Amino acid sequence: MEAIVKKRIKQVIKGDQNAFGEIVEIYKNSVYQLCFRMLGNRHEAEDMAQEAFIRAFVNIHTFNQDLKFSTWLFRIATNLCIDRIRKKKPDYYLDAEVAGTEGLTMYSQIPDKTPLPENEVESLELHETIQKEILKLPEKYRSAIVLKYIEELSLNEISEILDLPLGTVKTRIHRGREALRQQLQYV
Amino acid sequence: MCPEQIIELMHEYLDEEIEPDKEQILRDHLQTCKECETIFNELKKTIAFVKSISHMQAPDNFTANVLSRLPKEKKKVKLGRWLKNHPMLAAASLFLVLMMGSLYSTWNQDREFSVSKQKNLVVKNNTVIVPKGETVNGDVIVRNGKLEIEGEIKGNVTVINGEKYLASAGHVTGQIDEVNEVFDWVWYHMKKTAQEVIDIFDQPETE
Numbered sequence: 001m002e003a004i005v006k007k008r009i010k011q012v013i014k015g016d017q018n019a020f021g022e023i024v025e026i027y028k029n030s031v032y033q034l035c036f037r038m039l040g041n042r043h044e045a046e047d048m049a050q051e052a053f054i055r056a057f058v059n060i061h062t063f064n065q066d067l068k069f070s071t072w073l074f075r076i077a078t079n080l081c082i083d084r085i086r087k088k089k090p091d092y093y094l095d096a097e098v099a100g101t102e103g104l105t106m107y108s109q110i111p112d113k114t115p116l117p118e119n120e121v122e123s124l125e126l127h128e129t130i131q132k133e134i135l136k137l138p139e140k141y142r143s144a145i146v147l148k149y150i151e152e153l154s155l156n157e158i159s160e161i162l163d164l165p166l167g168t169v170k171t172r173i174h175r176g177r178e179a180l181r182q183q184l185q186y187v
Numbered sequence: 188m189c190p191e192q193i194i195e196l197m198h199e200y201l202d203e204e205i206e207p208d209k210e211q212i213l214r215d216h217l218q219t220c221k222e223c224e225t226i227f228n229e230l231k232k233t234i235a236f237v238k239s240i241s242h243m244q245a246p247d248n249f250t251a252n253v254l255s256r257l258p259k260e261k262k263k264v265k266l267g268r269w270l271k272n273h274p275m276l277a278a279a280s281l282f283l284v285l286m287m288g289s290l291y292s293t294w295n296q297d298r299e300f301s302v303s304k305q306k307n308l309v310v311k312n313n314t315v316i317v318p319k320g321e322t323v324n325g326d327v328i329v330r331n332g333k334l335e336i337e338g339e340i341k342g343n344v345t346v347i348n349g350e351k352y353l354a355s356a357g358h359v360t361g362q363i364d365e366v367n368e369v370f371d372w373v374w375y376h377m378k379k380t381a382q383e384v385i386d387i388f389d390q391p392e393t394e
């Protein structure tokens with residue numbers, strides 16, 4: 001598969017858009033999913049995923065062909081989503097960061113113990129609950145968790161995508177995991 | 188209260204990076220500590236939950252939408268791909284171009300006056316005359332000259348790169364063709380070639 005992608009990239013560099021169409025077909029689901037889990041909105045996710053592919057196309061000559069294309073593509077998509085989250089973050093976001101946690105707020109630390117009303121439990125799908133909890137994570141933890149468990153990438157790849165040392169990636173995944181555990185323990 | 192170290196071991200385990208001796212410590216602890224066992228199971232459940240929502244599909248027309256938003260493609264690439272996808276058409280168009288070229292060059296070279304050989308035809312300078320009252324049998328072809336028809340021609344008349352004058356008393360039984368432009372010339376050649384091909388196929392039948 002990587003071999004096909006490499007071949008297509010060479011064609012794209014020559015300007016062939018149809019070859020790029022094949023690359024989009026290969027990665028569209030994972031890029032769209034990454035964006036959706038990061039942003040939680042289908043419309044925005046589609047917009048960002050398209051933008052990621054367009055940026056990849058425009059900047060294809062800067063891509064180092066010795067590396068994995070998916071890593072580069074996911075990096076573009078993740079950065080776009082994080083930028084989007086930061087731009088739309090409301091300024092009434094009062095919850096302060098918990099000391100020493102790099103962005104975890106008090107809010108995500110408090111387990112949600114109040115049981116939901118019966119009808120709401122019925123209407124809320126489990127998937128929606130999980131998605132909602134992922135979206136509550138600060139974007140640093142969210143990106144690491146999504147890349148690890150939704151895209152099922154290795155820690156090394158995640159460290160390349162996020163351009164962070166392996167240790168930092170691990171810490172973020174541990175904290176994200178712990179925050180999600182507290183939120184989902186009564187589900 | 189359990190040491191923070193145990194939680195750390197849990198994460199190492201979940202990252203699949205735990206060393207065997209540490210894994211043993213973790214297992215021993217989980218067997219004796221209900222609280223830690225619960226946390227550990229909750230962590231595993233959380234991971235299973237998150238994994239369960241993967242496998243999403245991109246919306247319909249996603250690829251088409253991306254491609255429609257890309258900057259315009261270079262013409263050269265488009266042509267290259269077209270040629271690759273239609274090799275027969277490419278070969279045919281190349282053949283046509285070459286053929287047109289060669290015909291065009293013969294058109295340019297062929298500037299000398301010539302006329303088909305027939306009795307009764309009178310040639311004065313570059314003018315061919317079919318005299319009054321005379322009858323010429325067969326096709327008459329005039330290149331780079333004038334043709335004046337005052338008598339009768341039993342056959343076709345072709346004037347290439349010249350003029351034809353048909354007097355009121357003159358008469359032609361066949362078709363009259365005047366070829367003056369390059370494209371007419373090419374067209375004429377193609378018609379002639381086609382006619383020859385048909386003739387080849389026709390001959391065995393008539394025999």
